[in-house]
Amino acid sequence: MALNWPYENRGGYLYVDGVSALDAARRFGTPLYLYSENMIRRQYRRISEAFSKQYPKTRILYAAKANTNLSILRALREEGAEIDAVSPGEVHAALHAGYRPGQILFTGTSVGLDELLYLLDAGVRMNVDSESQLDSLLEQEVPEMVSVRVNPEVGAGHHEHVITAGYEAKFGVWDEDAIGVYAKAKRAGVKRFGVQMHIGSGNLDVGNYLLAAKRLLEVAGHVRRETGVEFDFVDLGGGLGVPYKPGERQVDLDAFFGELVSFIKGELERRDLGEPELWFEPGRFLVAEAGVLLTRVTTVKRNPKRKFVGVDAGFNTLVRPAMYGSYHHILAASAMDEPEEVVDVYGPLCESGDLFARDRRLPQVSEGALLAIMNAGAYGFSMASRYNSRPLPAEVMVGDGEARLIRGRETLGDLLGGQC
Ligand code: LLP
Secondary structure (H helix, E strand, O other): OOOOOOEEEEOOEEEEOOEEHHHHHHHHOOOEEEEEHHHHHHHHHHHHHHHHOOOOOEEEEEEHHHOOOHHHHHHHHHHOOEEEEOOHHHHHHHHHOOOOHHHEEEEOOOOOHHHHHHHHHHOOEEEEOOHHHHHHHHHHOOOOEEEEEEOOOOOOOOOHHHEOOOOOOOOOEOHHHHHHHHHHHHHHOOOEEEEEOOOEOOEOOOHHHHHHHHHHHHHHHHHHHHHOOOEEEEEOOOOEOOOOOOOOOOOOHHHHHHHHHHHHHHHHHHOOOOOOEEEEOOOHHHHOOOEEEEEEEEEEEEOOOOEEEEEOOOOOOOOHHHHHOOOOOEEEOOOOOOOEEEEEEEOOOOOOOOEEEEEEEEEOOOOOOEEEEOOOOOOOHHHOOOOOOOOOOEEEEEEOOEEEEEEOOOOOHHHHOOOO
16 A cells, blocks of 8 residues: 555554554544654655755755644754745744744735735745736835746646646746846846746646746746846745555655756756756645544434434535545544445535545444544645634644644634624
């Protein structure tokens, strides 16, 4: 099996990095996000080694949108990560977790003036998404460094909502406009430059990265020729996928970066782009598989055609199945060795789309059993909501048999906060 999860089946019970899922659920309640710190650190080391092996100057920027829990941000900072942030809130969290402003690259689209003022005040690096964003920036101040997000025309992702390049995507500066944007920044007195792309999310193949990188470096080459701008860095964005289903393969990191970086080196040389740093912005890859969502079975019922297992997590807790039709593997954390049956797993929200799995083979469970929804570390808590007036769940970090609460569960009182 290609899956990479930090779990064990001990006598029919799920353990995550040495911690009993059942004990954690009893101690902290459900629904509950559990993360393996060891696995997050391991993923960082794997990707950073595979990338840096291929090129002398690389950086990994963690795409904080995948999970902004401070303990995760801190663990990745200790490993050497920097940050890709897309909102003042993410910048605020990263600063709080100890990142220096110069380690944070802000890549926002449709950025308001109040947000821009916050970002400039914080002193983070800016990656602009449009000429008008550059104009607003230059009206406030002339930063030492500006990077431009270029739309490399080639997009790819696990669902149309997460494809972020190409004609249909709202992101980035189009190639023929890039020269004008860099020229304007240079005229205004900007001294140092970067170029960035992000093609989309959940990609297991290097092919689309190669096509997009080709376009990106073509654009960078034109900019270099026409404006004399030199690039300090080329940021390839994130988007590396992980297996979600048993049988799905993992990306071979050495092959992926070997092919991508050797192609980029050739293009840099051919286009006289010097030897800029190469940056990569993984989100999902670092945290998805390290996270498990524990949820308690509240109801088992049938109609003439289907059997339903009702749980206490819903799309308020993990929206990916409802939003993208994403598959998340489910384990019966308290009944792993029971015989299997076919069921639908649904949540407590008043919508039929509040469904984690349709026709899923799962060990037989009864009310009170515990389920574990896998690969919940990325875009799980970070996309959770209070829909149906349900408080946000708690988060727990596990490691080497120990569990610690890293975000307390919201209370009903929290739902009323800020209202009069
Ligand atoms: N860099 C930029 C500029 C991004 O917009 C993103 C993701 C990343 C890096 C990291 O992508 P990753 O390595 O995590 O694929 N909510 C969706 C994913 C949306 C990703 C948006 N941008 C999901 O649950 O699949």
